[in-house]
Amino acid sequence: MSTFPALLLVHGAWHGAWCWQPLMDHLPDLDVRTVALPSSGQDPTALGDLYDDAGAVGEAITAIGRSTVVVGHSYGGCPVTEVAAAVPNVHRVIYLSALMQDVGDSVLSLVGGVHPPYWDVHDQPREGKDCGYFEAAKPLEALYGDVEPHLARQSVARLGRQSLASVTQPLTQAAWRTVPSTYILCEEDIAIPLPLQEAMAARAERTVRLSSGHSPFLSQPAELARVLRDELALSSRDRRTCPL
Structure with a gap:
């Protein structure tokens, strides 16, 4: 058994645990887990929201x-930011070209309430609730620009729908305020441009740079x-110094 901490991988919008497999193939000796977020899936009537996602991660x-x-x-x-500080065994949070926001922020507040051009939005209000969803528009360009073409096409075919509720609900907690954090900047990312990543990464304890697009996994x-x-090696060293 590895002496490293366990590694939990949390996917982004439209994706599922399947997207991590190429990365996991390079980590066979580690305790690597994944989680499927309820806000992403094929059935738009069954999609969860941000707080459902946070519950699943927790x-x-x-x-x-x-x-x-x-x-x-x-x-x-x-969802990682929402829940990670509330679970005592989280030793570090790593943001991989990820949204690293503060209490009260939502995904849409980050972009001034305007849907990004790579979202294909379907509004479906029902019984006073926003049951809408959005799909990825031009995913080959926005998400997989530097991915091998055959793998990119396979990945596009597996993308699901994402609930609008998940991007309109505000954070009630910000894990990075109390949990050590690292931000991995993806320098060629189109979906989350580098200047935006850098602005969020200023909150992290450490930053690392990859010359990659949005999906380096x-x-x-x-x-x-x-x-x-x-x-993980750094976190393992830190844990020996200050064990959980």
Whole structure:
């Protein structure tokens, strides 16, 4: 059994746990877990919201039952930020080109309440609730620009829908205020441009740079695995100094 903390991978909008497999193939000796966010899926009537996602992440962390480093990618940074400080075994949060926001912020507040051009929005109000969803428009360009073409097309075919509620609800907690954090900047990202990443990364204890697009777990899994191993090694050292 590895002496490193466990690693929990939290995907972003439209994705599922499937997206992490190329990365996990490079981490066979580590205790790596994934979680499926309820806000993402194929059935738009069954999609959860931000708080459902945070609950799923919290349950996954609790189930691990030992020191854990949590990685949030893109939107996945939101539920991680919401819940990670409330679970005692979280040792570090890693934001992978992810949203690293403060209490009261939502995804839409970050972009001035205007849907980004790579969202294909479907409003479906029902019984006073926003039951709408959005799909990824031009995902090959926005999400997978540097991914091998065949793998990129396979990934596009597996994308689901994302609930609008998940991007309109505000954060009630901000884990990075009390939990050590690292931000991995993806320098060629189109979906979350580098200046926006850098502004959020100013809140992190450490920053790391990758010359990659939005999805390095698909385009550069070996390099991302190396970065995560380095972070786990640092976290393991920190844990020996100040154990949970």
